[in-house]
Amino acid sequence: MVREWGWALALVAAWYVVAQWGIHLFFGVGPGSGAWARDLAAHLLIGAVMFAMARSLARFAVAMGVLFSAFTLGNAIKLAVLGGPVMPDDFVAARNLFLLLEGWQLWASVAMLVLPPAFLAWMFAWRRPQAWAVLGLALAALSALLAQPAPAGAWLDARFGDWVWNQRGNYEMRGLPLHLVQESVRNFARRGAAPAAGDVDDALALLGSGQPDPFLKAAAGAAPRGGRNVHMIVLESFWDPTALNAAGLSADPFDPAFRRLWKAAGHARALSPVFGGYTANAEFEALCGFPVKTDAVFFEGRLRRDVPCLPRHLGEAGYRSVASHPNAAPFWNRINAYHRVGFEQYWSARDFVLDDMNGEFLGDASLYRQVLERIGPQLDGAQPVFNYVLTYFGHLDYPLNERRPERITTTDDNPLVRAYANTVYYKSRELMAFLGELRRRDPDAIVVLFGDHLPSLGWNHGGYVESGLLAPDRAEFDDEMFRTLVATPLVVIDGRRGPLRTGDLPIYALPALILDLLGDGRDTMLRFTARSNDVVRVRPLPGMHFAVEGRQLTVCRGGERLPGCEPSTAWVEAVDILKRDLFSGAQHALQAPARLRALQTVELEAADIAPESALEAGAGDPQPEA
Structure with missing residues (x-):
């Protein structure tokens, strides 16, 4: 033995x-x-x-x-x-x-x-x-x-x-x-107890809910124009390969028309919560206006309540909301997640004719054509549309069919870099063809398009390391590498005004920007993270975050005391409280305005002061509203 x-x-x-x-x-x-x-x-x-x-x-x-x-x-x-x-x-x-x-x-x-x-x-x-x-x-x-x-x-x-x-x-x-x-x-x-109402109120107060918005200025000067259609296009692994200076690209993979459009948008970038995968976390941010900072898919276990995310918020104003993604319907729990955030309809792989397959991925041209065929008759209808499209073509390992011959060559020996560059060649051209038709038929619409995350280009950041953009190990990153890790092209088109110069925006800031462009001033949780008195454009990531203010980048690593990180760290913690309350807790934040007004009335009555006269006299500090 x-x-x-x-x-x-x-x-x-x-x-x-x-x-x-x-x-x-x-x-x-x-x-x-x-x-x-x-x-x-x-x-x-x-x-x-x-x-x-x-x-x-x-x-x-x-x-x-x-x-x-x-x-x-x-x-x-x-x-x-x-x-x-x-x-x-x-x-x-x-x-x-x-x-x-x-x-x-x-x-x-x-x-x-x-x-x-x-x-x-x-x-x-x-x-x-x-x-x-x-x-x-x-x-x-x-x-x-x-x-x-x-x-x-x-x-x-x-x-x-x-x-x-x-x-x-x-x-x-x-x-x-x-x-x-x-x-x-x-x-x-x-998995502790859900946040209490008092904790939620404190978080709302710290975020400056109800205060003037100092960040999303792209909509300034635009007259309120509600009822316009909104098109959000999330592009699988869409990124600019010309940054790979060691790859020896034979030509710019981007369609020149997209290059001009992006330049007009000031080369704005979306700051994603993920790298190389977990697209659903970028989706959650774009739809619900809250950041993801955990190394897990939020749709899978943390979205447990029906919530007034962008589809439901717009639905309450009369919009019809449709999600299109030619993947298996239950992937990343999308059937349940899309229902919880308020989509009326979800078109998945079983709803599309799979007539242009690149490996297991439907080509973007076919996806766009079929989406436009379905929503086209509604673009001029009485009911506005929120049209959400998540592409699938462009997924690792970037296969192309015989109708998409190789157009870009490289001098390095990384086959993923070459395959990706050729994928972007076709993705950008198919996007611009669709965008041209969409804007012709729906010229006043708001169009938001961005890459969900950077592509994976080989083991341990492969192609990025070859060009000095990233280090092979996260521990070796300098500050700028953290921003590079999550920054993808972003274009926001405000109808006939054309592309806006938004600057770099965390993906979770997009719902509030869309509401600003629509002139939608209703109370909504979608503005909670877009308003603050002290923090500008914070990008939370697992175990850390970075803040961008003008040209200044401040990287705050969890567990380390770093100068200048206190305000943004407090902001991240307050947002986390609200996120747990809204998506898996008692949703106190949705009742915060009524609760705070009632509390104020009780306090005034106890002091034998009429609420109206107290407000007229300016007594007390203003209460935050959700």
């Missing part, structure tokens, strides 16, 4: 050495040298628990290899493509892989998700009491850890560290098992 235990632990150690060598060689990732001992110890502990439940050494060896390899490989791929390790929320979102992939990639993903539990069941000694006792002890230990997540998380952070703004750094100093345990405990600790 002792010999079998020795063999079991030796197998774990041997697997560990080979696995770490493999992910370093093929993906350029792995735990830091200072974490090897604790990471190996964590794997040995898990291996020991598994062997104590195993039917035989042979079955243990197979199950251990499958389980550890699936986690390690999945984590390495996410690190290399998106720059961050596997997080607890990824297990909830894993089912989306089945909707996104096809062919060998689909089957490989199915295997990574299905085989580990299957082999664990095959390994387990179902008739041995000792195996059930060990399983019970393991579950009891896990339950005890999660029963008190806040103190457990604090102890783990003190023992193993927490690099608040750099999850890749956390993985590198902890190793994968400890990282997953630590972040799972943190996830449970965040």
Whole structure:
């Protein structure tokens, strides 16, 4: 028996050495040298628990290899493509892989998700009491850890560290098992009670709700013109490849017409919450006016209430709101999420003729044509339209069909850079053809278009590193790299006035800007994050944020005391309170004006002062309104 235990632990150690060598060689990732001992110890502990439940050494060896390899490989791929390790929320979102992939990639993903539990069941000694006792002890230990997540998380952070703004750094100093345990405990600790009404009122007051808006000045001078159609076009992975100076592009991939349009808009950029993926977070911001700052898809588990986001807010003014995205309907929980934010109709892959496929992605020209065929008859109707289009063409790994031959060549050896440049060549031209027709038929409409996030151009920021735009590791970023990481082209067209010079805007600022252009002055949560007395254009990101004021960029990393970060940090915390209240809490913020007026009346009556006379005399400070 002792010999079998020795063999079991030796197998774990041997697997560990080979696995770490493999992910370093093929993906350029792995735990830091200072974490090897604790990471190996964590794997040995898990291996020991598994062997104590195993039917035989042979079955243990197979199950251990499958389980550890699936986690390690999945984590390495996410690190290399998106720059961050596997997080607890990824297990909830894993089912989306089945909707996104096809062919060998689909089957490989199915295997990574299905085989580990299957082999664990095959390994387990179902008739041995000792195996059930060990399983019970393991579950009891896990339950005890999660029963008190806040103190457990604090102890783990003190023992193993927490690099608040750099999850890749956390993985590198902890190793994968400890990282997953630590972040799972943190996830449970965040699921506390929803914000109380008093906390919500304090957050609203800090944000300056109801104060004059000093930021979104693009609409200044425009007469209120409600009832105009609104078209929002979210462009998959749309970005300017000419910034890749080391790529040796043979020509500018952008359509010259788009280049002129973007120049007229002052080369404005949308500041996205994500890099390389998680499009749904950019969508949430564009529709609901609140930033996402967690490394998880907000649509998947954090949007739990019906909310007056832009589609519902416009719907209350008589608009018909339609969302179009030629992907599988339930991807990123869009069926439920679109319903909660107020869309009346959602056209997904099953509603489009898939007649121009590039791999599994419908070409933009076909998508635009079919959308225009459906909404075209309504553009001149009595009911205005909110037309929301999310493209799918342009998704990694940037395939093109035979009708889209390669037009751009490169001198570097990064095939993704060349493939992406050619994808942008067609995306920009198909966009401008659609935009020309749309503006001809609907000249007074508001049109907002922006890229959802930067494209992934190879392991560890690949093509960006070659051109000096990004570092391979987040820990090596300078301040400007954080802005580069999330900045995509943005164009806002105010009907016949043409493109506006908005400057760089966080995506969550777009709903308030649209309402300003419509002259819509109704009370709305969509302006909560667009108004403040102290903070200008803050871009929250996981564990950090940066603030842009004029030409000044201030990067504030979580866990570090940095000069000039206090106002923006307080702003981010206040917004987080409102976001939890509105999207998964009691929605006190939606009743704040009535509640505050009632509170004021009670206070005045207690002082035996008539509300009207007190207001006329200017008694007291003005109360914030939502």
